[in-house]
Amino acid sequence: MRTQIALWARFVPLPKVITAESLVLTVPDKTKRKTKEPFRREKPVQDDVGDMSREANPLGSHIYFYTHITSKRVIYSLYQNLYNNKAMKQVTFMGKKSVPEALRKDHWTPFLTASFTNPSTGLKAFQHLRELRKLHETQWDVELKSKKMKERSKILQDQRGNSIADLAAIIKRDVKEKEKVRVRWMNIYDAEYAKEWPDCVVHDVETQKGIRFHARRMGKFMGDEKEAQITASEAVPQVEEGVKAEAQIEAPKVESIPEAKPEAVPEEPKKSGFAFWR
Template identity: 85%
Template sequence: MRTQLALWARFVPLPKVITAESLTLTFPDKKKRKTKEPFRREKPVQDNVGDMSREANPLGSHIYFYTHITSKRVIYSLYQNLYNAKAMKQVTFMGKKSVPEALRKDHWTPFLTASFTNPSTGLKAFQHLRELRKLHETNWDIELKSKKMRERSKILQDQRGTSIADLAAIAKRDVKENEKVRIRWMNIYDAEYAKEWPDCVVHDVETQKGIRFHARRMGRFMVDEQGVQIVTKEAVPQLGEDVKEAVPQLEEGVKKAVLRLEEGVKAEAQVEAPKVESIPEVKSEAVPEEPKKSGFAFWR
């Protein structure tokens, strides 16, 4: 077998001129393989929107509403993420295949975020929301009892409308005079599930990208002494001098046209309509009655 040195000698280029340096054995450099650079995630942009710490957002300042995309079941959370151990306690048994083994992230989506100026009011509202949902699940009507189990479970799992109506009732009862509640909607038309909203509620629209994190970035919902006042001012278009001069001329032309139309209508009304001769009455000829047939029939 050839030695490793002899194998490498085959690839050594021959020198054109024999010198002392060329007599020394030189080996070509090994080609280094190109290695891929390690994947480096880009650092998130540090925006100055607000403080997301727990000190700036105490427990109870925000309530997140999550709904199931198919059954419309609702889960309330004090955190911006759904924790499986805490959320599964709110999922009650309503029939076959109504309680999953674990929550799937692709099945639950946020549709509403309620922010309170007073965190203690938010904790009280969170407790009352869960109690009212328990009443909806256990107190059945006579019509609901008469239905089959599968139909009944579908009706009971549709909690999206009742949760919004419960939030409106709690905001009207528990929120004090100096406090406010800001509700950020994914779909503003969901607010129509409630009959009426109290004056302490401020409605806002949120996007799918930032509904879970935007509330904490904004921090606690603070209210000024004067309160929240939403004023909309519509810009009134101002007419130029040329247009103002042309307006009275247009009004005179319109008045003349109206007078001409009235005169034409009166002239048409004065024309007598042609008299129509009386149409002779046509007497209907008497139709002879057919003889009554007996109820018997003879078959041959």
């Protein structure tokens, strides 16, 4: 028996009833291939992303927050994607195997995107975020010093909560009165890491599905809503005036009835309050 047929005979199950046809070796036809259904991606939801041109979005209008899947370390980026040369400068040494040779894009996921109406405030916020993170990494408590190196590195690498709290504090300090900030969350419950959020912040939730390794490109954020308010206020009085005009036309005429005036009561003469005493 040939080797190929002998190997094939091992994997062929024995029939329950032995017949002449079952004794003949049947080799499957390899020319036929299984047809696979084409991969269909979900269409992105069209929402208020805004104008995505470069002229409308100068550097500093958006800050993208990326976090590591396991260690929860955070990297801030002014661009939609992470670039290795720029992002590796933000990764500090915190112990053995804490700094990789290069970033793996399948280990970093976006969890927050902050959009500013004024790009200069966005650049300031980007600088202050990196400075505050450096303070968290270098200024240790007494409890951290007493712990071992592995436990200490795990605590220091968990930067997700501190980054959100720092963002809320920076917005409260640096953003002016007329400016606004839009914070788009992948998980809205992450906003609870900050104690307070100022009134100029507009919270939003990401609607597009399937975002895992790359952040969604954001458009220009227009914080002013005066145009919508003006159009709504102008439209309402026009409708009210039309309704009043129809009511005046349809209302039947009623003859005016003179009102009955009360009859005049004669006044009593006033008595003098002066009296003689005997």
